Amino acid sequence: MSITDTLKKTSFDRNDIIRLLVSTDTQEIELIRKEAEDVLLTQCGSEVFYRGLIEFSNVCTCDCLYCGIRKSNTGVKRYTLSGNEMVSAAVWCAEQGYGSVVLQSGERRDAHFVELVESVVKEIKSQTVSQVLPHGLGITLCCGEQSSEVYKRWFSAGAHRYLLRIESSAPELFSTIHPPSQRLESRIECLRSLKEIGFQVGTGVMIGLPGQSVEHLADDILFFRDLDVDMIGMGPYIVHSDTPMKSHLHYYNEKKEWVFQKSLLMIAATRLVLRDVNIAATTALQTMKHDGREQGLRFGANVIMPQLTPQEVRENYLLYEGKPCLDESAEQCRFCLQNRVQSVDRVVGFNKWGDSKHWTRRNLRTEP
Numbered sequence: 001m002s003i004t005d006t007l008k009k010t011s012f013d014r015n016d017i018i019r020l021l022v023s024t025d026t027q028e029i030e031l032i033r034k035e036a037e038d039v040l041l042t043q044c045g046s047e048v049f050y051r052g053l054i055e056f057s058n059v060c061t062c063d064c065l066y067c068g069i070r071k072s073n074t075g076v077k078r079y080t081l082s083g084n085e086m087v088s089a090a091v092w093c094a095e096q097g098y099g100s101v102v103l104q105s106g107e108r109r110d111a112h113f114v115e116l117v118e119s120v121v122k123e124i125k126s127q128t129v130s131q132v133l134p135h136g137l138g139i140t141l142c143c144g145e146q147s148s149e150v151y152k153r154w155f156s157a158g159a160h161r162y163l164l165r166i167e168s169s170a171p172e173l174f175s176t177i178h179p180p181s182q183r184l185e186s187r188i189e190c191l192r193s194l195k196e197i198g199f200q201v202g203t204g205v206m207i208g209l210p211g212q213s214v215e216h217l218a219d220d221i222l223f224f225r226d227l228d229v230d231m232i233g234m235g236p237y238i239v240h241s242d243t244p245m246k247s248h249l250h251y252y253n254e255k256k257e258w259v260f261q262k263s264l265l266m267i268a269a270t271r272l273v274l275r276d277v278n279i280a281a282t283t284a285l286q287t288m289k290h291d292g293r294e295q296g297l298r299f300g301a302n303v304i305m306p307q308l309t310p311q312e313v314r315e316n317y318l319l320y321e322g323k324p325c326l327d328e329s330a331e332q333c334r335f336c337l338q339n340r341v342q343s344v345d346r347v348v349g350f351n352k353w354g355d356s357k358h359w360t361r362r363n364l365r366t367e368p
């Protein structure tokens with residue numbers, strides 16, 4: 001089927017999605033990009049929403065085979081920010097008009113950690129209420145798999161979005177990149193539980209994993225659709241040389257261009273299939289190409305996560321190598337990003353939570 005015919009469809013099946021993802025012709029890709037951008041503009045508008053990213057701890061009990069801060073990587077200098085440090089970064093974020101913050105960390109389930117997150121969420125909420133943000137900053141958590149009791153506590157404290165990537169929805173791929181103790185089913189359980197509790201739920205995958213095909217990627221999009229998620233964060237898999245997957249470095253270098261192109265097509269295809277969800281243009285895209293995030297926006301993304309992690313610990317949160325902006329202050333990051341957003345004819349949605357339209361429609365609620 002020609003790409004024009006595929007793009008005319010109002011509902012896409014697996015073959016249609018594969019058809020989108022296999023495109024390599026420049027003109028075809030431009031047609032797909034344009035259609036994804038049109039759907040984004042009609043469904044969500046032209047605003048790009050910021051989520052100030054605070055990577056508050058690299059202490060992790062997991063051993064994901066791809067991740068630079070995995071438990072077994074003894075070369076990592078471990079840190080956990082204090083509650084005060086986290087709250088100050090969030091207050092700065094609110095003062096800049098960013099509207100939302102993401103608290104991300106390695107995975108821990110001890111009582112001390114659970115309490116730290118809970119108290120920081122409450123404190124951020126109480127310190128960021130203002131005329132422009134009557135309900136304080138929007139808070140997204142990205143702290144891995146937890147019990148539903150813990151998720152409930154964090155939700156009651158005031159967090160209203162949660163990101164938990166499925167990494168790959170294909171059982172055979174999931175099990176090759178995680179130790180046997182980590183199970184795809186428990187991650188799906190967590191996503192269901194988060195939704196039931198009332199969170200806006202985000203998930204996503206890494207693109208370019210060894211052995212991953214366009215069929216796998218198409219199935220990932222169908223997984224997002226079937227789970228009816230509100231937000232998507234996905235990006236290229238980038239090799240870290242202190243991980244068991246370092247042997248794929250050669251493969252990665254050879255496939256770099258393919259992976260970057262597939263990452264953009266995944267954003268576009270996800271936009272076409274899921275329509276009104278929020279999609280992030282992730283930092284990993286920028287690691288591959290200096291304008292990777294702007295490209296992500298042009299292919300249908302509408303969320304960007306400016307770095308707010310204090311500079312002195314930022315270099316210790318290396319999930320992968322070549323992470324950009326390590327030496328830029330949050331202040332520099334702010335101006336740099338605004339220029340990047342404007343360069344693709346979009347505007348920053350300052351002082352708004354920028355909730356996923358899919359979620360508001362799903363709940364027939366409007367943003368406060």
Ligand code: SAH
Pocket residue numbers: 066067068104105106107142143144145163164165167205206235236237238239240284319320
């Ligand atoms: N512990 C939290 C946060 C993990 S880090 C959680 O489990 O959700 C956030 C994301 O970084 C991960 O979900 C993973 O998709 C991504 N990531 C980790 N290592 C990566 C790598 N080498 N290349 C690209 N992305 C990576």
